[in-house]
Amino acid sequence: MSGFPMKEAHTAFDRILAIPEEDYQQYIERQRKQITDFHLKNNAFYQELVGKNVFQNWEDLPVLTKKDLQQPLAERLSEGYAPKSVFVNKTSGSSGDPFVFAKDKEAHALTWASIIHRFGWYGIDFNKSYQARFYGIPLDFIGYRKERLKDFLGQRYRFPIFDLSDVFLEKVLKHFRSKKFDYINGYTSSIVLFAKFLQKKNIHLKDICPTLKVCMVTSEMLFEEDKLLMEMQFGIPIVNEYGASELDLIAFQNPKGEWQVNSETLFLEILDENNRPVPNGQEGRIVITSLYNKAHPFIRYDIGDVGILDERSTPKKPILKKLIGRTNDVALLPSGKKSPGLTFYYVTKSIIEDDGNVKEFIIRQTKIDTFEIDYVSEKELTPEQIKGIQQAIDQYLEPGLRFAYNRKKTLERTLRGKLKQFQSEL
Incomplete structure (x- = not known):
């Protein structure tokens, strides 16, 4: 057209x-x-x-x-x-x-x-296969209607990802019960949150939407434990694209x-x-x-x-x-050491997510020795968890770094709905 x-x-x-x-x-x-x-x-x-x-x-x-x-x-x-x-x-x-x-x-x-061609490796036909799309969407009237029309023509149903509360994810789940989706495509962090929601409810997606074949995640880093969680809760292959x-x-x-x-x-x-x-x-x-x-x-x-x-x-x-x-996601430390921002993410992720309380988090460097962790959770982090994070950071990075922890209802995303997992404000 x-x-x-x-x-x-x-x-x-x-x-x-x-x-x-x-x-x-x-x-x-x-x-x-x-x-x-x-x-x-x-x-x-x-x-x-x-x-x-x-x-x-x-x-x-x-x-x-x-x-x-x-x-x-x-x-x-x-x-x-x-x-x-x-x-x-x-x-x-x-x-x-x-x-x-x-x-x-x-x-x-x-x-x-x-x-x-590449989606075809997994039996996905763009002319026929029905996509569950976890993406951002313009919020102005014309932009919103235009994207919805494109989704309709492109065999897609879009779940806007600016609100990822349990109330919204419950609505997403209802669509999977009633629609014959062939595949999932969208931003990694949003789809991971949906998998955690399913885990909490002890629901396997393939059981309620048997037509599902594959899930493609994009635009954000995919961690191995998140991939395993999605495979478990969705019951389909998880494909990483860059x-x-x-x-x-x-x-x-x-x-x-x-x-x-x-x-x-x-x-x-x-x-x-x-x-x-x-x-x-x-x-x-x-x-x-x-x-x-x-x-x-x-x-x-x-x-x-x-x-x-x-x-x-x-x-x-x-x-x-x-x-x-x-290359710009690099933390500069007081000792002069440079460390990829994802190092912090790996260290804190392994400790924070042990009990499934924390849904998602981002790390911001505000000063050469000061970092802030913004997180969404059902309960506040315990002093023991915070101590464990500090010990891991001392071990993997260097001692003397200061961290502040801010519990939030939602995390700030880009206008397109992406979650930037490490941000240096230096």
Whole structure:
């Protein structure tokens, strides 16, 4: 209806899938050279960034950051493309650097061909399968109605996630009793809360909604114990996806449990602090090239995450061994030590959630030695729990850090409903 060439995109995507492993490195090199040459010739913004209109060595190209893209979209579009002729959207801003981006319609159709292919691994057909969607939604009248219409056309029923009280989750449960959902898709933290609600009521979702096949979680970190809880309460496979709205699905858990990187429409590099590739098995910054977006350059684009590629990776099947977190989610400690914010989350999570009292929590660094934990729970944390958390932090991080605990009715989420689990306010 919107003019995206899906039929052609599926044909093109199938052609890429058919490229044999031995020819795949050549395909990647050819495609990344073609897209870079196109932007060096047709995109003034990218020409200025590179400083010339030709390149010899891939690793000499600059690494593009989100701050580079925080300027009017019209100044970043390639020649022959205008805001009205392309797909335009904006990032969520969960990284702290939101911006508006664009894709040409062919590239965006290819993105959807990629998504449809991966969901197909689990028997999900976008034209027929009914989705239970745990997402945010615009609250203005027109925006709200527009999303509901899109959900109707897209075979989805949306549960807005701004209110995750037991009263609301009871209403969600009623929908699962009465609707034949094929799969669940949405933000990790919201779906985890639903699983905890089911656990408390001793309900297994597959028993009341037998049509369910799979659950895909996205946008937030998935912890192993949360995955096990969801598998237990839902009775279906839990699939972890990693993507970015400005790019595509970056990695998607395949039926073997591997986090398979999208090598069809993207080229992923792991770089060190000098922008040089690190060997597979070593951690570094995740930098991605969109191989088909002609409207807007995403060439060697630093997405703001840190990760590790598996040693078994091949050009056709790269495997993301570990996603460590965002580069800006780092705590600076009095000793000078830098620690990923998720370290705090892991330490406190294991202690706080032992008895199921705490539903969810976030950690904020307010000073170099001071942190605040905002949490939602049925009862206040006990002095013993707080002491246990402090001891674990002394052991895993360093002694002398001060923590304040704030019990809340709800936690603050982004406008899209995401929960940012660690926030540094330094």
